[in-house]
Amino acid sequence: MIDTIEKEDPVISEEEAAQYDRQIRLWGLDAQKRLRGSRVLLAGLGGLGAEVAKNLILAGVKGLTLLDHEQVSEESCRAQFLVPVTAQGQNRAKASLERAQNLNPMVEVHADPDRVEDKPDDFFLQFDAVCLIGCSRDLMVRVDQLCSQRNIKVFCGDVYGYYGYMFCNLGQEHNYVEEKLKVVKPTRDSNDGPEAKKAKVDLNETTMVKKTASFCTLKEALEVDWTSEKAKAGLKRTPVDYFLLHGNEKCQFIKQVKKYKCFSVIYVILDSKPLAGFFCVENSFAGIRPMSPPSTKFHGHGHAAFA
Amino acid sequence: MAISHGYIELADSLSSCKVLVVGAGGIGCELLKNLVLTGFKNIEVIDLDTIDVSNLNRQFLFQKKHVGKSKAQVAKESALQFCPSANITAYHDSIMNDVFFFFLTEYKTPFVPVAARNHVNRMCLAADIPLIESGTAGYLGQVTVIKKGMTECYECQPKPTQKTFPGCTIRNTPSEPIHCIVWAKYLFNQLFGEEDADQEVSPDTADPEAAWKPEDTAARATASEKDGDIKRVSTKDWARSTGFDAVKLFNKLFKDDIMYLLTMDKLWKKRKAPTPLDWQQLEDSARPQEETPGSGLKDQQVLGVWGYCQLFQHSVETLSSHLQEKGEGAELVWDKDDPPAMDFVTAAANLRMHIFSMNMKSRFDVKSMAGNIIPAIATTNAVIAGLIVLEGLKILAGEVETCRTIFLNKCPNLRKKLLVPCVLDPPSANCYVCASKPEVTVKFNVHKTTVLALQDRILKERFGMVAPDVQIEDGKGTILISSEEGETEANNHKFLSDFGIRNGSRLQVDDFLQDYTLLVNVLHTEELEHDVEFEVVGEAPDKAPTPPSNQEEANSITNGNKDSAQPSTSSKAEDDSDDVMIVDSDEEEAASSATAKPAPSSGTKRKHSDAETGETSTKRPRTTQQSSAAADNDDDDDIIALD
Numbered sequence: 001m002i003d004t005i006e007k008e009d010p011v012i013s014e015e016e017a018a019q020y021d022r023q024i025r026l027w028g029l030d031a032q033k034r035l036r037g038s039r040v041l042l043a044g045l046g047g048l049g050a051e052v053a054k055n056l057i058l059a060g061v062k063g064l065t066l067l068d069h070e071q072v073s074e075e076s077c078r079a080q081f082l083v084p085v086t087a088q089g090q091n092r093a094k095a096s097l098e099r100a101q102n103l104n105p106m107v108e109v110h111a112d113p114d115r116v117e118d119k120p121d122d123f124f125l126q127f128d129a130v131c132l133i134g135c136s137r138d139l140m141v142r143v144d145q146l147c148s149q150r151n152i153k154v155f156c157g158d159v160y161g162y163y164g165y166m167f168c169n170l171g172q173e174h175n176y177v178e179e180k181l182k183v184v185k186p187t188r189d190s191n192d193g194p195e196a197k198k199a200k201v202d203l204n205e206t207t208m209v210k211k212t213a214s215f216c217t218l219k220e221a222l223e224v225d226w227t228s229e230k231a232k233a234g235l236k237r238t239p240v241d242y243f244l245l246h247g248n249e250k251c252q253f254i255k256q257v258k259k260y261k262c263f264s265v266i267y268v269i270l271d272s273k274p275l276a277g278f279f280c281v282e283n284s285f286a287g288i289r290p291m292s293p294p295s296t297k298f299h300g301h302g303h304a305a306f307a
Numbered sequence: 308m309a310i311s312h313g314y315i316e317l318a319d320s321l322s323s324c325k326v327l328v329v330g331a332g333g334i335g336c337e338l339l340k341n342l343v344l345t346g347f348k349n350i351e352v353i354d355l356d357t358i359d360v361s362n363l364n365r366q367f368l369f370q371k372k373h374v375g376k377s378k379a380q381v382a383k384e385s386a387l388q389f390c391p392s393a394n395i396t397a398y399h400d401s402i403m404n405d406v407f408f409f410f411l412t413e414y415k416t417p418f419v420p421v422a423a424r425n426h427v428n429r430m431c432l433a434a435d436i437p438l439i440e441s442g443t444a445g446y447l448g449q450v451t452v453i454k455k456g457m458t459e460c461y462e463c464q465p466k467p468t469q470k471t472f473p474g475c476t477i478r479n480t481p482s483e484p485i486h487c488i489v490w491a492k493y494l495f496n497q498l499f500g501e502e503d504a505d506q507e508v509s510p511d512t513a514d515p516e517a518a519w520k521p522e523d524t525a526a527r528a529t530a531s532e533k534d535g536d537i538k539r540v541s542t543k544d545w546a547r548s549t550g551f552d553a554v555k556l557f558n559k560l561f562k563d564d565i566m567y568l569l570t571m572d573k574l575w576k577k578r579k580a581p582t583p584l585d586w587q588q589l590e591d592s593a594r595p596q597e598e599t600p601g602s603g604l605k606d607q608q609v610l611g612v613w614g615y616c617q618l619f620q621h622s623v624e625t626l627s628s629h630l631q632e633k634g635e636g637a638e639l640v641w642d643k644d645d646p647p648a649m650d651f652v653t654a655a656a657n658l659r660m661h662i663f664s665m666n667m668k669s670r671f672d673v674k675s676m677a678g679n680i681i682p683a684i685a686t687t688n689a690v691i692a693g694l695i696v697l698e699g700l701k702i703l704a705g706e707v708e709t710c711r712t713i714f715l716n717k718c719p720n721l722r723k724k725l726l727v728p729c730v731l732d733p734p735s736a737n738c739y740v741c742a743s744k745p746e747v748t749v750k751f752n753v754h755k756t757t758v759l760a761l762q763d764r765i766l767k768e769r770f771g772m773v774a775p776d777v778q779i780e781d782g783k784g785t786i787l788i789s790s791e792e793g794e795t796e797a798n799n800h801k802f803l804s805d806f807g808i809r810n811g812s813r814l815q816v817d818d819f820l821q822d823y824t825l826l827v828n829v830l831h832t833e834e835l836e837h838d839v840e841f842e843v844v845g846e847a848p849d850k851a852p853t854p855p856s857n858q859e860e861a862n863s864i865t866n867g868n869k870d871s872a873q874p875s876t877s878s879k880a881e882d883d884s885d886d887v888m889i890v891d892s893d894e895e896e897a898a899s900s901a902t903a904k905p906a907p908s909s910g911t912k913r914k915h916s917d918a919e920t921g922e923t924s925t926k927r928p929r930t931t932q933q934s935s936a937a938a939d940n941d942d943d944d945d946i947i948a949l950d
């Protein structure tokens with residue numbers, strides 16, 4: 001995919017330079033070129049999907065395909081801002097198209113009313129990145145398997161009230177560059193100023209350092225054996241959202257919420273047995289970590305706010 | 308939003324409460340969308356700015372066709388599209404306008420992402436309205452809650468002020484590109500804009516470093532006056548007399564003035580001396596510029612010296628003809644988005660950089676520094692706007708004690724957290740704004756400080772007042788300054804000592820608009836640093852905050868002061884810590900010069916050459932014992948995992 005991107009037109013137009021100026025100054029021209037050479041699939045146009053669509057379109061990707069088989073309901077209009085209040089009954093992807101396109105006419109936005117599950121493998125292969133929002137676990141595992149092998153980036157996510165998750169698989173060998181400030185060694189003949197007597201960070205010059213990262217597949221992530229010692233040790237630093245994802249179809253996942261001072265406790269019930277209890281600190285996704293469940297005598301009333 | 312029964316009351320509060328959003332820019336657009344979708348019904352939005360094409364990458368309520376129109380107005384119209392039943396009022400105006408004092412008293416929770424923070428801070432304290440304050444820059448962002456009596460106010464912590472450069476660094480011994488850029492902007496004003504005594508570009512003969520003996524300085528000063536009388540005539544008048552001849556101008560600035568600097572040999576004992584340029588020589592030896600058919604932006608190319616000579620000449624011609632067109636007594640205002648103005652600064656700064664042995668910079672980079680551009684993207688603003696609403700909901704639910712300051716980092720920290728919440732600090736007892744009887748001590752020379760300087764530089768600029776009334780505590784209640792127009796104007800150019808003000812005097816300063824009274828203790832001194840007009844006792848203006856040692860990662864965040872003459876980029880150059888700047892994304896677009904916004908300064912003599920200003924603040928993440936203890940309790944619990 002990287003090769004394809006580089007074959008794209010390297011010249012940025014005046015219009016693009018003006019519109020993307022503030023982001024080019026952040027992530028650089030190369031990154032902007034890659035964005036504008038990439039085609040992205042976005043499946044699921046609920047509240048979260050609309051936000052992702054907006055962000056990708058504003059960033060200036062080459063093309064974005066909005067895929068959603070659902071119909072616009074009364075609630076859809078309140079959940080997201082791309083669907084007009086008059087569009088009830090229409091397909092959600094198609095109803096979102098006009099406003100999505102208006103966000104940035106330089107992006108090719110398409111709407112597809114099909115079910116994501118019905119799409120054949122090669123449908124996904126035409127994209128550089130795929131975002132699956134609110135999709136079933138099986139679908140996500142299938143697409144993740146299919147795409148990551150071909151260096152197509154995969155992102156999955158969903159929200160549940162105040163909580164949510166995002167999973168990404170950028171491949172086994174994801175290459176990237178990191179911009180680092182140059183450390184200026186003290187030299188007599190420094191060209192950047194006559195007073196470079198000591199080594200210091202030069203805010204004016206940066207250097208790009210090449211790096212590689214390796215991501216696991218969704219299947220691997222979901223199949224972790226949490227009873228193993230190693231996994232247990234890592235449990236404290238594992239976000240609860242992971243377990244929400246895990247149990248998403250089988251469990252009545254938010255059974256009870258009890259307020260304890262400023263913390264909320266969620267019990268994830270998997271097949272009627274408590275899986276684990278989780279501390280959620282604030283609503284700011286700040287620190288969510290596992291704790292042991294209370295005694296079986298506990299009764300509580302629960303509140304849960306769902307989007 | 309679907310709401311379960313426990314939150315019905317909250318839902319009712321949402322639809323009845325009134326919200327004020329200050330700023331319809333990066334954060335403002337996202338926030339407006341969030342408020343409307345969350346169910347807020349009564350929203351007022353204010354922004355004095357108009358839409359620019361560079362806003363469109365993130366201020367998504369605006370489209371290309373809206374460029375030039377009022378941000379507040381268009382934001383309102385776009386938001387109404389997806390929630391026609393919301394009641395939104397837009398004001399294309401400044402928050403400093405006192406009309407707003409009345410509106411603020413009606414509101415329960417203003418969400419405020421914007422500049423003029425000091426003023427808004429005081430208004431909210433005066434009206435006891437919770438204030439949610441936020442800012443973003445690049446990938447970084449921050450949200451905090453200010454509640455009178457419960458938390459620190461915006462001004463409780465002394466803010467590290469914008470780094471300013473001494474006159475002699477700008478005029479005589481620049482060592483960094485930024486010094487040359489500031490010089491070039493001063494030059495623009497001297498030639499085409501509003502001349503300012505604090506923006507001299509010619510060699511500074513009074514440079515204390517230059518003289519071997521003190522008496523020499525005086526001798527040099529007199530000698531230079533005989534040097535073609537250039538110093539006696541204003542730069543603009545001189546330039547006009549030559550018909551804005553670019554070559555003559557070039558030779559004066561880049562040859563003659565540099566040769567003059569070379570005579571101040573002490574300056575060059577330990578520094579590399581500058582090398583003067585000669586127009587004719589450069590023209591004769593010019594080679595055609597090799598065109599690098601760049602895949603880069605045209606602006607990102609760095610030209611050769613002759614290229615900048617030509618750019619200099621071309622921009623001088625364009626600017627001088629604009630000036631002529633405007634007529635007698637006209638002035639141009641520097642604007643980074645005005646091509647000849649930007650060309651001029653690029654050329655002049657680069658020529659100077661070359662003279663002082665620095666690597667030259669592309670127009671793209673010069674524009675960043677000269678225009679104080681803060682890079683900005685949609686997603687950072689989206690995250691922050693989401694957090695603002697969450698904090699707001701806590702306030703409305705009556706749970707202010709659960710509110711936090713939240714930092715958005717670029718990368719996850721050691722605990723794999725991207726968002727770091729910190730408990731809010733209680734008000735500072737010494738705060739000169741929210742303490743019960745605010746008091747401050749200011750050091751200056753009573754014989755040399757005028758009443759006008761006290762009002763404008765100290766009270767308005769430094770202490771953020773808008774309309775101060777000053778009374779001398781001399782037993783007679785002498786009124787020194789009245790906020791009513793015309794009443795005390797006769798006093799403006801008199802010195803403070805003329806009114807009997809001396810060491811130990813006390814001034815009572817009131818700003819009724821802000822419901823703010825400040826007692827100023829006068830400390831007379833004859834020994835202030837070169838270029839410093841006054842000093843506030845008890846603060847260290849140019850020091851960056853040291854990161855707290857009990858944090859896993861040094862995470863000091865400061866809000867950048869947007870004054871264009873002293874851009875924020877170099878202030879943290881020497882720091883090893885991870886100090887970063889956070890500035891509200893709205894601020895960079897506030898280019899209107901109609902309103903003077905307060906900006907804290909270290910008291911150096913300078914004038915804002917345009918009105919892009921902002922505030923500085925230091926917030927350190929403080930995870931107190933309380934919250935970390937609660938987290939620690941978990942570590943002891945057993946985890947039961949079922950297969």
